[in-house]
Amino acid sequence: NNHLEDEILLQKNDSKKSAIEKSAILKTNADFISQEKVKRLENDFDVLIELKKSSIEKLKSSSAPKSDGTFVTEADSLVLVTLYNSTNGSSWIDNTNWLTGPVNSWYGITVNAGQVTSINIQSNNLAGSIPSELGTLTSLQILNFYNNSLTGSIPSELGNLTNLTELALWVNQLSGSIPPELGNLTNLFYLDIDGNQLTGSIPPELGNLSNLN
Numbered sequence: 001n002n003h004l005e006d007e008i009l010l011q012k013n014d015s016k017k018s019a020i021e022k023s024a025i026l027k028t029n030a031d032f033i034s035q036e037k038v039k040r041l042e043n044d045f046d047v048l049i050e051l052k053k054s055s056i057e058k059l060k061s062s063s064a065p066k067s068d069g070t071f072v073t074e075a076d077s078l079v080l081v082t083l084y085n086s087t088n089g090s091s092w093i094d095n096t097n098w099l100t101g102p103v104n105s106w107y108g109i110t111v112n113a114g115q116v117t118s119i120n121i122q123s124n125n126l127a128g129s130i131p132s133e134l135g136t137l138t139s140l141q142i143l144n145f146y147n148n149s150l151t152g153s154i155p156s157e158l159g160n161l162t163n164l165t166e167l168a169l170w171v172n173q174l175s176g177s178i179p180p181e182l183g184n185l186t187n188l189f190y191l192d193i194d195g196n197q198l199t200g201s202i203p204p205e206l207g208n209l210s211n212l213n
């Protein structure tokens with residue numbers, strides 16, 4: 001009986017040892033599998049980061065000013081569309097490529113580094129009001145609407161065009177007072193608003209325009 005009990009106890013110990021070893025093996029395998037999963041996740045994460053970097057670079061490249069000068073910011077383009085609609089663009093004498101071709105090919109428009117730098121549309125049958133949105137074209141250097149049929153007031157927002165060197169609004173039908181904000185245009189060397197129906201006195205702020213010829 002004692003021998004049988006010893007045999008049974010030995011078998012139990014062997015079974016317990018086998019179970020412990022099996023458990024250790026399973027744990028080792030589980031740890032290995034977990035490590036492999038971690039490695040795969042890290043690799044997947046690295047791939048995602050690289051793809052994201054690549055996408056960002058492509059986006060930057062697609063939105064950067066093109067060397068051929070055809071790129072124009074959406075904001076500037078929309079301002080020009082507003083100008084066209086506000087001044088009866090379909091009846092202009094010359095509206096070549098407006099709303100159809102690249103912005104830099106629109107009659108009277110000059111573009112540099114993706115932004116509008118010159119609007120030179122004189123003697124072209126513009127009729128209507130000058131849109132205040134023109135005041136957002138912060139790279140604009142020349143604004144020439146000489147000899148058209150523009151009505152309404154001179155927008156005070158034009159005072160935001162601090163890079164402007166030439167402002168020609170003469171021989172139109174503009175009315176109202178001269179905006180004192182034009183005194184902010186300290187880079188102006190040419191200003192002509194004669195030949196309109198403007199009223200009131202000349203704002204003292206225009207005395208800031210020390211570069212006028």
